[in-house]
Amino acid sequence: MELDRDLLLGLYSTMVKIRTFEMEAAELFASSLIPGFVHLYAGEEAIATGVCAHLSASDYIASTHRGHGHLIAKGGNLNRMMAELFAKRTGYCKGKGGSMHIADVSIGILGANGIVGASLPIATGAGLACKLKGEGAISVCFFGDGASNRGTFHESLNLASAWELPVVYVCENNYYAISSCQRVAMAIQDIAERATGYGIPGVSVDGNDVLAVFEAAGEAVKRARTGNGASLLVANTWRHRGHFEGEPELYRDQEEHKLWLAKDPIPRFEAQLIERGIATTEDLRAIDRNWQDEVRQAVLFAEESPDPAPDELYQDVYAE
């Protein structure tokens, strides 16, 4: 595939942006600056990056408990995201959502979600809204291998195929749902086989190869945009961290873990960019430094922001 330089560097930049944010969040959590639960996306950046590169602000995404990467790739603002992690009033949700519930409806982010598998019907409905409005927008659903075992998966894919909705279902198979291994939790190896049951295309790709994701997502997005309905895209990957920060993680094989760390999507893509003469190491380090600055800025913004006042507890229960 021939892709132009800006696009390639953009893919690299988005992946690094996510990784930088996530590693900062890991440190902040370890130093008890972030309350609650934080599920990091480190290691899976190629997926959100390759998919969201096809989307604009008028398209929708529905995300998961491991949502930071999706939100950043869709254009989420780092300051407001970080402030939300810090539970500050300037955060996306005014401190009422936290890591698992960040949304930015103005750019089509219908929220991270604390309920596994809940993104599926939500994205399906957003797809119906796109179809009824007829303005060419589409909807993308992110969910995990674990979520694909829930009933919402079946009901959503069935409805989307029956109604020919413009939805791309992106299953991030990191082989684990907490300790539950994909190979044990289902009797099939390739989750994409499930698409057959709904009469829609199902494709599996190397989820640590941003170009492979970009290409496969491009097909699925095109199909949705041209009125040809839904698809299932399975991206196989690995989370670098525990299920959530601070989890002891006693169930993954350390040898397998090392093998996957060696397939880290970011150094892998960096090597390709350099080998193909798209960028020099210095170009890439400049991108890295930029995101380190931006993330540091975001932390400052969050630290300096006020907490919500106690009586904000009562606000926004209902729209009036």
Add this chain to the structure above:
Amino acid sequence: MRTITYAKAISEGLAQAMRRDPRIYIAGEDVGIVGGTFLATQGLLAEFGPERVRDTPITETAIAGHAVGAAAAGMRPCIEIMWMDFMGVCMDEILNQAAKMHYMFGGQIELNLVIRVPEGAGFRAAAQHSQSLEAFFTHIPGLKVAFPSTPYDAKGLLMSSLCNRNPIIFIEHFQLYGWKGEVPEEEYLVPFGKAAIRREGTDITLVSWGWMVHKALAAANQLAQEGISTEVIDLRTLKPWDQETVISSVRKTKRLVIVHEAVRMNGFGAEIAATVGEEAFDSLDAPIKRVTAPDTPIPFSPVLEDAFLPNELTIAEAMRSLL
């Protein structure tokens, strides 16, 4: 004024709202071709076509869940879950998604979403097709709950729901679909949180909603023949509910009987009793009484189901016991 049925009042309200607001669409099982199991969406498919009147597969989770997504993306879905007893199948979509989004996202997303759902016993339909579960939904901040007892309120509350900006559980009663009443042809709104005083009185306050309002009125008629004057209040919406009207009535009559078809424990009657106890204890001349179904599943046998349901006799008896 002309009279029409409760079912017709609903379909007329839907049609008028849909003509005005292109974002409204309907989805549910059998809502299109057959016009709804109880004919509350009759005629809409013919007028609005299959894009806006969508017969769905048997897929309650996706009916409720897709509606959350469609509403978040700017539509105004009015979905139907065929039977209150099936709400358990889509409870996450209601409890954790619809009810929470506005608050959890800091007010960014508004869900203009109406879930129409019939409930009620008396059809010998047994334990899985008869339950009154309204109290469940009043326990969830973020939801509103309407429960009309007349054709007039059915249309007016539905029109209000369809221009409200929050997720609404709109409960209809099976026994009422064929009931006729006066309904204006034009559009009108019945507000949330405003009870209707169905009968004025001075000796006892009877509070109810849904089908039981009619049983309460029958009991009040009986007691009138015994010289007792009853005030009958129909709450019309349970969340929010009209505390003011109930409390000022209790201050006048000094006696309160609450009637509901739902089982007793933690039924909405418990909330009303607690509130009146907190706010108007000093006005009461007698203990608050609840007339409810017992804490059992709903039986099939007509003999047993009749024993399960409150009726005008059991209501009248409870009222006499306070005097």
